[in-house]
Amino acid sequence: MRMQVDREQEAADCFICRKHRGDIQVHGGTIYEDDLLYVGHISSNEKQAYLGYLIIDVKRHTPGLAELTEREAQSVGSMLTRVSRALKACEKAVHIYAAALGDHVPHFHIHVIPRYSNTPPSFWGLQVREWEGAPRGGQNQIEQVCSRIRAYLREDKG
Known part of the structure; x- marks a missing residue:
């Protein structure tokens, strides 16, 4: 019983x-949402x-890859693709990185990070965001993306 209460409290406090639940608003709003997944801009x-x-977030509060249901895992894989x-077609990304870290937020989510042309090889990988020439923007640019x-x-049904 104590473990269930701890999980409920963890979910209540989870970012x-x-x-x-709509307690936190993110720039750009929801890109995609169904009963299993949510996709939004960082x-x-x-x-x-x-x-x-x-x-890409799994809607159910669960800590990691190993705890996903088969249906969740299939949905995550399909949505990741x-x-x-979309990032390649709409934003002209040349490569896509995906990482499921989970060190700071114990709720399964995957970071999907595009790499754009002209990114120096010394910034390839998860440090791609650190390049000073990387495409950046505020709320309006995020909303456009x-x-x-x-x-x-809406057009690509997978």
């Missing part, structure tokens, strides 16, 4: 669960965010 305290940096295609990706996903 991702709070976002799904939300940060920075004034200029790395454009196209998306997050779809948003990667999200709008293009939403439109692409």
Whole structure:
């Protein structure tokens, strides 16, 4: 019983669960949502965010890959492919990185990070956002990116 109460409290305090409940608003709004998944643009305290940096969240509060149901795992895989295609088609990304870290937020989510042309090889990988020449923008630019990706996903049914 104590473990169940701890999990319920963890979910109540969880940043991702709070976002799904609508307690936290992110720039660009929801790109995609169904009963299993949520996709949105990364939300940060920075004034200029790395454009196209998306997050795929599983809606159910669960800590990691090993705890996903088969249906969740299939949905995550399919959505990862779809948003990667959208980033290449709409934002002209040349490569897509995906990482499930989970060190700071114990709710399964995948970071989907585009790499754009002209990115120096010394910034390839998860440090791609650290390049000073990377495409960045504020709320308006994030909303434009999200709008293009939403439109692409409506047309691309996977």
